[in-house]
Amino acid sequence: MREIKIGILGFGTVGAGVVEGIQKNGALMAERTGIVPRVAKIADLDIQTDRGLVIPDGVLTTDALAVINDPEIDLIVELIGGTTLARTFTLEALRQGKRVITANKALLADHGKEIYRTAQENNTGIYYEASVGGGIPILRSQRAGLIGNRIESIFGILNGTCNYILTRMEREGLPFAEILADAQQLGYAETPPDLDIDGIDTAHKAVILASMAYGAPVPMSACSTKGIRGMSASEIANAEELGYRIKLLAIIKDNAGEVELSVEPTLVPKEHMIASVSDSFNAVFVKGDIVGETMYYGRGAGRLPTGSAVIGDIMEAAADKLNDVGVPVSVTMMLQRDSLTYCSADNIEKRCYVRLSLEDKPGAMAQVMTIFGKHNISIASVVQKERHAAGYAPVVILTQEAKESEFSAAMDEISALAVSRHVPVRMRLEDFE
Amino acid sequence: MREIKIGILGFGTVGAGVVEGIQKNGALMAERTGIVPRVAKIADLDIQTDRGLVIPDGVLTTDALAVINDPEIDLIVELIGGTTLARTFTLEALRQGKRVITANKALLADHGKEIYRTAQENNTGIYYEASVGGGIPILRSQRAGLIGNRIESIFGILNGTCNYILTRMEREGLPFAEILADAQQLGYAETPPDLDIDGIDTAHKAVILASMAYGAPVPMSACSTKGIRGMSASEIANAEELGYRIKLLAIIKDNAGEVELSVEPTLVPKEHMIASVSDSFNAVFVKGDIVGETMYYGRGAGRLPTGSAVIGDIMEAAADKLNDVGVPVSVTMMLQRDSLTYCSADNIEKRCYVRLSLEDKPGAMAQVMTIFGKHNISIASVVQKERHAAGYAPVVILTQEAKESEFSAAMDEISALAVSRHVPVRMRLEDFE
Numbered sequence: 033m034r035e036i037k038i039g040i041l042g043f044g045t046v047g048a049g050v051v052e053g054i055q056k057n058g059a060l061m062a063e064r065t066g067i068v069p070r071v072a073k074i075a076d077l078d079i080q081t082d083r084g085l086v087i088p089d090g091v092l093t094t095d096a097l098a099v100i101n102d103p104e105i106d107l108i109v110e111l112i113g114g115t116t117l118a119r120t121f122t123l124e125a126l127r128q129g130k131r132v133i134t135a136n137k138a139l140l141a142d143h144g145k146e147i148y149r150t151a152q153e154n155n156t157g158i159y160y161e162a163s164v165g166g167g168i169p170i171l172r173s174q175r176a177g178l179i180g181n182r183i184e185s186i187f188g189i190l191n192g193t194c195n196y197i198l199t200r201m202e203r204e205g206l207p208f209a210e211i212l213a214d215a216q217q218l219g220y221a222e223t224p225p226d227l228d229i230d231g232i233d234t235a236h237k238a239v240i241l242a243s244m245a246y247g248a249p250v251p252m253s254a255c256s257t258k259g260i261r262g263m264s265a266s267e268i269a270n271a272e273e274l275g276y277r278i279k280l281l282a283i284i285k286d287n288a289g290e291v292e293l294s295v296e297p298t299l300v301p302k303e304h305m306i307a308s309v310s311d312s313f314n315a316v317f318v319k320g321d322i323v324g325e326t327m328y329y330g331r332g333a334g335r336l337p338t339g340s341a342v343i344g345d346i347m348e349a350a351a352d353k354l355n356d357v358g359v360p361v362s363v364t365m366m367l368q369r370d371s372l373t374y375c376s377a378d379n380i381e382k383r384c385y386v387r388l389s390l391e392d393k394p395g396a397m398a399q400v401m402t403i404f405g406k407h408n409i410s411i412a413s414v415v416q417k418e419r420h421a422a423g424y425a426p427v428v429i430l431t432q433e434a435k436e437s438e439f440s441a442a443m444d445e446i447s448a449l450a451v452s453r454h455v456p457v458r459m460r461l462e463d464f465e
Numbered sequence: 466m467r468e469i470k471i472g473i474l475g476f477g478t479v480g481a482g483v484v485e486g487i488q489k490n491g492a493l494m495a496e497r498t499g500i501v502p503r504v505a506k507i508a509d510l511d512i513q514t515d516r517g518l519v520i521p522d523g524v525l526t527t528d529a530l531a532v533i534n535d536p537e538i539d540l541i542v543e544l545i546g547g548t549t550l551a552r553t554f555t556l557e558a559l560r561q562g563k564r565v566i567t568a569n570k571a572l573l574a575d576h577g578k579e580i581y582r583t584a585q586e587n588n589t590g591i592y593y594e595a596s597v598g599g600g601i602p603i604l605r606s607q608r609a610g611l612i613g614n615r616i617e618s619i620f621g622i623l624n625g626t627c628n629y630i631l632t633r634m635e636r637e638g639l640p641f642a643e644i645l646a647d648a649q650q651l652g653y654a655e656t657p658p659d660l661d662i663d664g665i666d667t668a669h670k671a672v673i674l675a676s677m678a679y680g681a682p683v684p685m686s687a688c689s690t691k692g693i694r695g696m697s698a699s700e701i702a703n704a705e706e707l708g709y710r711i712k713l714l715a716i717i718k719d720n721a722g723e724v725e726l727s728v729e730p731t732l733v734p735k736e737h738m739i740a741s742v743s744d745s746f747n748a749v750f751v752k753g754d755i756v757g758e759t760m761y762y763g764r765g766a767g768r769l770p771t772g773s774a775v776i777g778d779i780m781e782a783a784a785d786k787l788n789d790v791g792v793p794v795s796v797t798m799m800l801q802r803d804s805l806t807y808c809s810a811d812n813i814e815k816r817c818y819v820r821l822s823l824e825d826k827p828g829a830m831a832q833v834m835t836i837f838g839k840h841n842i843s844i845a846s847v848v849q850k851e852r853h854a855a856g857y858a859p860v861v862i863l864t865q866e867a868k869e870s871e872f873s874a875a876m877d878e879i880s881a882l883a884v885s886r887h888v889p890v891r892m893r894l895e896d897f898e
Contacts, residue, residue: 053613053755061613063680063801065794161610167756169602169610176609177594177602180486180494180776247496305762308741313758322486323600323763323773325746329738330759340756343613355790361498368496 035068036350039099041121042111043076043092046135046162048083049339050109050346055085061343067350069343073099100125106353107346110134115142126150126158131349135162135338141236145249148366157352157360159345164237165190167337168330169344170316174244175361181320183245187462188282190237192312192332193221193228194260198278198297199310201268208263220312231259231280231295238282241316242293245284247368250293256377258296267457270387270428271299274415277307281462290375299385299461306464317464378437383412383461386429388446389453392419396451397427403445404431407438424453430461468501469783472532474554475544476509476525479568479595481516482772483542483779488518494776500783502776506532533558539786540779543567548575559583559591564782568595568771570669577673578682581799590785590793592778597670598623600770601763602777603749607677608794614753616678620895621715623670625745625765626654626661627693631711631730632743634701641696653745664692664713664728671715674749675726678717680801683726689810691729700890703820703861704732707848710740714895723808732818732894739897750897811870816845816894819862821879822886825852829884830860836878837864840871857886863894 038054040047054061054069062068074087075096093099100108100121108125110132112118118139125132127150134140140147140163151158161171165188174183189195193215200211212229215221227233235257242250260280271278276299285292300307305327309315314332319325331337352360390396397416404411410432417426431439443456471487473480487494487502495501507520508529526532533541533554541558543565545551551572558565560583567573573580573596584591594604598621607616622628626648633644645662648654660666668690675683693713704711709732718725733740738760742748747765752758764770785793823829830849837844843865850859864872876889 049755057613057615057755060615064608064612064798066792066797168759169606172610173602173606175497176781177605177777178773179497179780180490180773182490182493303741305738305741308736308738320773322482322490322769322776324767324770326601326761326763328759328761331757334757336755337757340611340613340753343755344610347612348609351790351794355788357784357788357790359499361784364499365497 033062033066033068034354035070036107036353037070037072037105038107038109038346039073039075039102039105040071040109040111041075041096041099042113043074043079043083044111045335046338046342047074047076047111048085049335050111050342051085053336053339053343061347065347065351067347067354069346069350072105073102075099096121100128100130106130107349108132109342109346110136115139119143122147122158123150126154126156129154129156131157131159131353133159133342133345133349135342137163137233137236137240141239141252144243144366148249148363151363152359152367155358157349157363159349159362160240161345162338162341164240165314165316165328166330166332166334167340168314168316168328168332169341170328171244172344173328174318175365178318178320178323181322182286184286184319184321186241186245186284187306187317188238188241189279189306189309189315190282190332191228191234191280192314193225194234194280195309195314196220196312198260198263198280201263201265202272202277205265205269207265229259229261231257234280234282234295238284238293238295241282242284242291244365246286246291246372247365248370248372249366250291250372254291254293254374256294260297263297264457267387267459271385274428274430275302276300276461277302278459279306283462287375290373292375292380294377294380296460299459301463304464378435380436381433382436383433383463384431384439385459385461386431387457388427388429389424390427391451391453392423392425393451399449399451400446403442407434407442409434409438409442466495466499466501467787468503469540469786470503470505470538471540471542471779472506472508472535472538473504473542473544474508474529474532475546476507476516477544478768479771479775480507480509480544481518482768483544483775484518486769486772486776494780498780498784500780500787502779502783505538506535508532529554533561533563539563540782541565542775542779543569548572552576555580556583559587559589562587562589564590564592564786566592566775566778566782568775570596570666570673574669574672574685577676577799581682581796584796585792585800588791590782590796592782592795594778595771595774597673598747598749598761599763599765599767600773601747601749601761601765602774603761604677605777606761607751608798611751611753611756614755615719617719617752617754619674619678619717620739620750621671621674622712622739622742622748623715623765624661624667624713625747626658627667627713628742628747629653629745631693631696631713634696634698635705635710638698638702640698662692662694664690667713667715667728671717671726671728674715675717675724677798679719679724679805680798681803681805682799683724683805687724687726687807689727693730696730697890700820700892704818707861707863708735709733709894710735711892712739716895720808723806725808725813727810727813730892732892734896737897811868813869814866815869816866816896817864817872818892818894819864820890821860821862822857823860824884824886825856825858826884832882832884833879836875840867840875842867842871842875
């Protein structure tokens with residue numbers, strides 16, 4: 033049995049989950065791996081609040097730097113959050129050659145390149161399984177089990193809050209604002225909810241997945257991002273009627289050598305596995321050129337699920353440290369090339385769902401169809417719903433694949449038609465073909 | 466860049482998949498990991514057949530032992546199959562301190578203890594991701610991502626042939642024998658199909674999953690095994706009507722310290738993720754005490770998916786060899802304890818689906834219900850179907866949870882009733898609660 037001494041920075045929700053997990057199953061982990069994980073220090077500005085855990089004397093401290101500098105401590109677990117102090121501490125620990133475990137997706141999305149390079153220069157590692165998909169071992173699957181695969185595409189439901197809201201809207205038929213307020217009260221959504229519902233959190237995770245898939249840190253600016261704010265219950269009902277569900281989907285594709293990357297509400301066929309992912313669960317669907325389709329599913333957030341992922345990284349970092357492994361694959365995979373080329377948002381080929389309000393006049397539909405035709409957009413199906421009192425009828429159209437720039441131009445022209453009322457609603461549709 | 470020399474034993478379907486994968490993506494794998502995988506030798510008795518691959522001169526040989534004995538070769542990949550030569554070669558390579566990668570579930574299920582111990586005694590490793598779930602990185606997830614978890618339960622669809630047959634029976638409403646014959650013609654089922662349809666292949670994999678979950682090699686005798694041979698289309702239709710699908714399910718549970726282990730056709734609720742796993746896909750649903758519910762899905766067999774898993778192991782074994790890691794977790798996790806205690810098949814608590822044929826007489830149902838009551842089996846629902854011409858009516862019953870021994874006794878008594886015609890059909894029902 034070998035022992036590894038761990039210093040934890042940040043004793044919030046996830047920090048407490050990690051400590052709880054190690055207290056509960058540390059002996060089992062030692063039996064399994066031959067390595068005893070010992071939490072030597074926990075740094076937090078607040079060391080008074082009761083986290084419901086018994087912490088031995090001398091473990092809690094308010095001095096994070098002292099933990100990093102402690103020569104007895106082999107691994108640093110960064111669970112502070114944010115991108116200022118967390119960045120400083122992470123870089124400092126790496127510069128000292130220590131291995132760092134983090135759950136901080138914003139930190140990696142914004143400062144990944146600097147962090148991976150610092151790890152490499154100091155012959156050490158950064159481990160970040162918990163930054164994507166909570167307890168789901170998705171990054172590890174990508175960098176180990178699927179290491180022999182060129183990644184063709186990744187589709188991810190990566191934000192539990194959004195998936196929870198969409199699932200409840202679908203089940204209960206209630207408006208977005210009402211479900212959001214309820215989710216906030218129940219603790220499923222934060223206040224303010226912007227990072228989640230505007231898709232930023234999903235984009236952070238998508239950027240990390242894409243970086244690992246294609247071998248270089250991807251900037252947030254490469255991800256075309258749209259959230260679920262203001263999602264209308266009628267879109268969800270229309271999708272349902274047509275055999276689809278709406279999910280906030282991260283889509284990553286190798287588009288003929290260019291990386292295509294977006295986060296947006298997307299219609300997915302009900303019979304596809306990813307449509308069955310409900311409530312606050314996450315899932316990642318990965319298609320590799322050798323393995324074909326695979327999927328990974330589980331809790332994407334929460335004290336213990338995220339703690340489980342951090343603990344998996346702790347044990348891997350511990351083995352790497354004790355075996356003197358040097359720079360691990362979690363770093364080398366991110367630094368295969370200096371930069372990537374990206375498919376511009378305008379050039380992304382996609383299918384779309386479009387809802388229009390058309391005046392009930394002869395020729396109205398013909399004008400719309402002419403515009404679609406002009407922009408090389410083929411129509412897969414059209415449903416005209418019952419006419420409203422005011423003489424306008426909702427029309428729902430599913431298109432075939434076309435370029436985003438064509439869609440965008442067509443929508444502008446349709447909006448400008450005299451027979452068109454309201455701004456048309458448009459969403460991506462993904463059929464996984 | 467460091468190089469690793471690989472010797473492959475067995476150039477059949479999977480062997481060719483591994484070589485194809487390395488030829489296709491070897492350079493990418495080297496970029497990602499810093500390790501160049503080089504196939505130095507391939508041994509097979511047949512080195513004439515064209516596998517559609519270009520193999521450099523001097524690589525093919527008929528002498529497997531010479532490959533094992535070659536001091537230049539660091540890793541041995543055993544893809545011979547069977548449990549005689551494969552066992553001899555695997556043990557010999559391990560005794561020489563070489564790392565061995567295998568996809569051979571029967572070998573591990575039957576001789577696992579000897580193999581893990583030989584690896585340990587010789588300070589080396591055996592890697593066997595491809596033995597369970599084909600391309601799905603399920604064992605790696607268990608021994609790395611979920612290392613901090615006590616495993617509460619595992620539910621697996623582990624045999625693509627059975628899942629393919631059940632899916633087609635459900636979709637097409639055709640009899641078992643007809644679909645099986647068609648599956649054999651299409652190459653989805655082997656001739657003879659016994660290993661698959663009698664559940665043995667699933668049991669091999671279940672035994673490996675259970676061994677890793679609970680820390681000791683589990684003997685095949687601990688797994689109560691029943692296949693799908695002769696599955697009736699009416700059972701599938703009845704299940705469908707009640708909101709269930711029938712899957713050949715491996716069920717592994719920590720049952721109050723005893724390991725519960727079985728393979729049997731099982732009704733699963735249609736809305737559960739595992740019910741969406743169709744065609745020849747596999748999936749494994751794992752519940753850990755820290756992470757909660759997770760699921761892993763993908764192709765469970767086939768040249769390239771299995772090749773993908775073997776390649777993942779090759780790269781891990783290569784890193785372990787180059788970093789002088791000693792005995793890896795894939796070995797230590799299997800040797801935590803000498804033996805386990807098992808829940809006897811009779812003591813397994815389960816829900817059941819029961820189909821009876823009852824004479825349409827007053828009191829017939831009462832007699833059946835009295836027997837259930839006597840054996841402490843509560844009824845969740847009863848559907849009496851339309852009466853047959855001969856005056857017998859099919860009755861479908863879903864029970865609450867009760868002991869297998871009680872079910873077994875009750876079925877005997879019901880069979881013996883004068884009002885009962887045909888032997889009652891009984892299957893497990895799993896609600897994942």
